[in-house]
Amino acid sequence: MGTTLLPVPNTPLVRVLLVGANGHARVCLEALLDDPRHVVVGAISSDGTGIEGLGVPMLGHDRNLAALARDHAIDRVFVAIGDNAARSDVTRRVEGEGFTLGTAISRFAMVSHTATTHDGSALLPGAVVNAATVIGGGAIVNTNASVDHDCAIGEFVHIAPGASIAGGVTVGAGALIGIGARVLPNLTIGAGAVVGAGAVVVSDVAAGSTVWGAPAKVREAS
Ligand SMILES: CC(C)(COP(=O)(O)OP(=O)(O)OC[C@H]1O[C@@H](n2cnc3c(N)ncnc32)[C@H](O)[C@@H]1OP(=O)(O)O)[C@@H](O)C(=O)NCCC(=O)NCCS
Structure with a gap:
């Protein structure tokens, strides 16, 4: 019997901004990219710097969220910070600015x-x-x-x-x-x-x- 190829559903892409740019962020980035709908537009961090070879462009400070959202048409924000208290604080701020979180x-x-x-x-x-x-x-x-x-x-x-x-x-x-x-x-x-x-x-x-x-x-x- 022949194989029937089903059409791939036309799922919309989700543009994600990474907050955090160290080793943990790199692991999270790879996991985010395992979802074929995700496009990670770049990363931001508290001082605007990230580890070498992170794999996405650094887009600045985490104080510039609103401007970044406008310039890069961000759908979701993923907070990739290992420390629990810092991750919680940054997430509350991100949510307070009206963003939806990625997973x-x-x-x-x-x-x-x-x-x-x-x-x-x-x-x-x-x-x-x-x-x-x-x-x-x-x-x-x-x-x-x-x-x-x-x-x-x-x-x-x-x-x-x-x-x-x-x-x-x-x-x-x-x-x-x-x-x-x-x-x-x-x-x-x-x-x-x-x-x-x-x-x-x-x-x-x-x-x-x-x-x-x-x-x-x-x-x-x-
Ligand atoms: C338990 C923990 C929080 C204690 O940290 P701390 O208060 O800074 O402890 P210290 O490093 O000053 O060590 C104090 C003493 O306890 C011992 N000790 C510390 N953590 C220990 C552990 N997990 N198991 C057994 N002994 C431990 C130290 O050897 C030291 O002994 P000594 O007084 O005889 O020299 C820390 O050691 C730990 O295990 N953190 C978890 C880290 C982790 O898994 N992070 C996730 C990264 S992805």
Whole structure:
């Protein structure tokens, strides 16, 4: 039997501006470009500079958003800043100026069809987001990090490379789960908490506290 070639749907292109221009931004840029609808027109940063070889032109400071939107016909803005507090501040400003946020999902991320991802989030290569999990706006699920089923990941959370979050875990807004950390099932990590690299979290973590070690214990961050 012959093969029938279906016409490619005529999807409109989405012109995206990248805010942030360091190594994390480059990873996000590659993930943005995995979506064939995305055209990344350029990047801006707080001082107008970016790393060498970023791959898109530097268009100036992040104070010039309105003019840039006009000159470059921007549809969406993607905030590619790794630090949670800075990403949250810049995102609020971008939204306040009336822009819609983009979302960066690597073609190498595996996202359940029953998961929900909110605008501004980044799911980077090797990230796994399993069934019925919700990824909040502006959250990062970084390289090879996994978030299993029925988790609630808050806004501007960063799940760092290689971290594993078991099923049923809640992570409050702005928390950092460090590189390679593991969080056991059904626990709650409070807003703004920091889980150190390599930690094994076996009990709930209070908002704003820092824990590390195996089993993870509350410590005074320096
Ligand atoms: C937990 C963390 C926040 C602590 O930072 P800090 O308060 O600056 O800690 P310090 O570097 O001053 O270290 C204090 C002590 O704790 C130890 N320590 C720090 N982090 C540790 C960790 N994750 N696991 C075990 N021990 C740790 C240090 O070796 C040091 O020990 P010492 O007093 O015997 O010398 C930090 O080390 C960390 O793990 N951050 C996560 C980083 C990350 O994954 N970022 C994502 C990037 S994509």
